[in-house]
Amino acid sequence: AQKVTQAQTEISVVEKEDVTLDCVYETRDTTYYLFWYKQPPSGELVFLIRRNSFDEQNEISGRYSWNFQKSTSSFNFTITASQVVDSAVYFCALSEARSHNTGNQFYFGTGTSLTVIP
Amino acid sequence: GAGVSQSPSNKVTEKGKDVELRCDPISGHTALYWYRQSLGQGLEFLIYFQGNSAPDKSGLPSDRFSAERTGGSVSTLTIQRTQQEDSAVYLCASRSPGQGAMYEQYFGPGTRLTVT
Numbered sequence: 001a002q003k004v005t006q007a008q009t010e011i012s013v014v015e016k017e018d019v020t021l022d023c024v025y026e027t028r029d030t031t032y033y034l035f036w037y038k039q040p041p042s043g044e045l046v047f048l049i050r051r052n053s054f055d056e057q058n059e060i061s062g063r064y065s066w067n068f069q070k071s072t073s074s075f076n077f078t079i080t081a082s083q084v085v086d087s088a089v090y091f092c093a094l095s096e097a098r099s100h101n102t103g104n105q106f107y108f109g110t111g112t113s114l115t116v117i118p
Numbered sequence: 119g120a121g122v123s124q125s126p127s128n129k130v131t132e133k134g135k136d137v138e139l140r141c142d143p144i145s146g147h148t149a150l151y152w153y154r155q156s157l158g159q160g161l162e163f164l165i166y167f168q169g170n171s172a173p174d175k176s177g178l179p180s181d182r183f184s185a186e187r188t189g190g191s192v193s194t195l196t197i198q199r200t201q202q203e204d205s206a207v208y209l210c211a212s213r214s215p216g217q218g219a220m221y222e223q224y225f226g227p228g229t230r231l232t233v234t
Contacts, residue, residue, distance in 0.1 A: 033220050043207065045225040052220060091161065097219035105219060106151070110160035 003027065004094050006109035013082050014117050021077040021112045023092030029053075031097040034068065034075040039089040039111070051075060082116045089113045120144065122226035124210050130232045131200055139195040139229045143212030151223060152185055152195050153209040161209065167193065200233045207231070 005024045013019045025034065036048040049059065051068050059066045063080045079086050092109040123142045131137050143150050152164040163177035167187045178184070182200075187193040197204055207228040214221035 031219070035222055037225075044227050045209070045211075047222045047224065050220065050222055095219040095221075106166075106213075106223065108161045108163075113158075 002109075003107040004092050004109035006090075006092055006112050008112045009110070010113045010115070012115045012117060015084060016081050018078060018080050019082050019114065019116075021079075021090050021092075021114065023075045023077065023109060025073050025075065025092070025094045027073075027094060027096055029096045033095040033097075035093040035095065036066065036075075036077050037091040037093065037108075039091065041088070045091070048077075079114075082114075084116050084118050087114060087116045122210055122212050122224050124208075124226040124229050126229060127227065128230045128232075130234060133202060133233055134199055136196065136198045137200055137231065139197075139208050139210075139231070141193045141195070141210030141212075141226060143191065143193070143210070144224055145191075147212035147214060147224075148190065149213035149221075149223075150187060150193050151211045151213070152193070153211065154179075154206045155209055155228070156206045164195070164208075197231075200231075202233045205231055205233045 003026050006022065008022055011019060032053045034051045038046045038048055049066055056068050056070060065078045067076045075092060077090065089111045091111045094107045096105040122144055125140045129137055148169045150167040153161040154164055155161055165178055165185045166174040169190065182198045185193060185195045195208060207230050209228045210226045211223035213223050
C-alpha cells in the first residue's frame with residue numbers, strides 16, 4: 001500500500017492564481033515527519049519543509065503555506081499568487097521513527113507536476 | 119559547504135555493458151540512499167545505507183544491480199549487463215548523522231544513464 005499519496009498527477013494554473021497540492025499519508029507510528037521537496041526542470045530536488053507529527057500548526061513562508069491535519073492524515077501545500085518559477089514537480093514524503101530503526105523508513109509520493117502559465 | 123555530488127553527470131552506454139555510478143555524500147552524513155527516476159516518473163527507491171548496518175536492498179529491481187559504500191562515505195551503484203529499460207536518472211541522497219527520522223535528505227544532481 002502507498003504510504004504517501006499525491007493524487008494530483010499534473011496541475012496547470014495561470015500565473016497569480018493560488019494552487020494547492022494535496023498529500024495524504026498512512027502510518028501506524030505516533031512519531032513521524034512529513035516533508036515537501038521541489039524538483040525544478042533542472043532536475044535537482046530541493047528540500048522545502050519538514051513537519052513533525054506533534055506540531056499541527058500551519059506554517060507560512062512567503063507565498064508558500066502548509067496545512068497539516070492529523071485527523072485526515074493530510075499535509076497539503078499551497079502556493080499563493082503563483083509564478084512561472086514555481087513550475088516544477090513537487091514531492092511529499094514521510095519519515096517514520098520506528099523504535100528499532102532498521103531499513104528504509106523514508107517514503108516519497110509519486111509527485112505532482114505543476115505548470116504555471118504566464 | 120559541499121553538497122552531494124554524483125559522477126558522471128551523463129553516461130551513455132551500449133546494451134550489455136556494465137556501468138558504475140558514483141555518489142559522494144555530504145561529509146559526516148551516515149545515511150545514503152539511491153533512487154531511480156525514469157522520465158516523467160516519481161522516485162523509485164533502490165537501496166539504503168545507514169552507518170555500519172546491513173544495507174536495505176529491498177528496492178533493487180534485479181540481481182544486475184548492486185551497490186557498495188566504502189568507509190561509510192562514497193557509494194558506487196553498479197549495473198551489470200545494462201538493458202534499455204535501465205535508462206533513467208539515478209539520484210543519490212544523504213542524510214544527517216544519526217538515525218533520527220526527523221532529518222531531511224539532501225539530493226545530488228543525478229546521473230543520467232542512457233542505454234543504447
